[in-house]
Amino acid sequence: MKMVRIILTIVVIVLSGYSLITQTFELFPDYMFFLGALTLVTGLAELQKDRKGFWVYMNMAISIFIFFASIQAFLWN
Known part of the structure; x- marks a missing residue:
C-alpha cells in the first residue's frame, strides 16, 4: 500500500508540475x-491501521x- 501511495504521489506531482510549467x-x-x-x-491505508x-471517512x-x-x-x- 505504501508503494502505491508513493507512485501516485509522484504521478500527481509530475502531472501538476507539467501543467503549471507549460500552462x-x-x-x-x-x-x-x-x-x-x-x-x-490514503483512506484505505488508514482504515487498515x-x-x-x-x-x-472524509478521505473516502x-x-x-x-x-x-x-x-x-x-x-x-
Missing part, C-alpha cells in the same frame, strides 16, 4: 483522477467527489 491544462482530468486515487488509497476516525468521501469531478471533466473534453 496547458489538457491533463487536468488525468491529474484529478490520480489525485482521487491517492486520497482513496484500524484508525476509524473522522478523517478516514473526498475521493468519491474527485472521481466524480474527473469523470465529468473526461466527458466534457
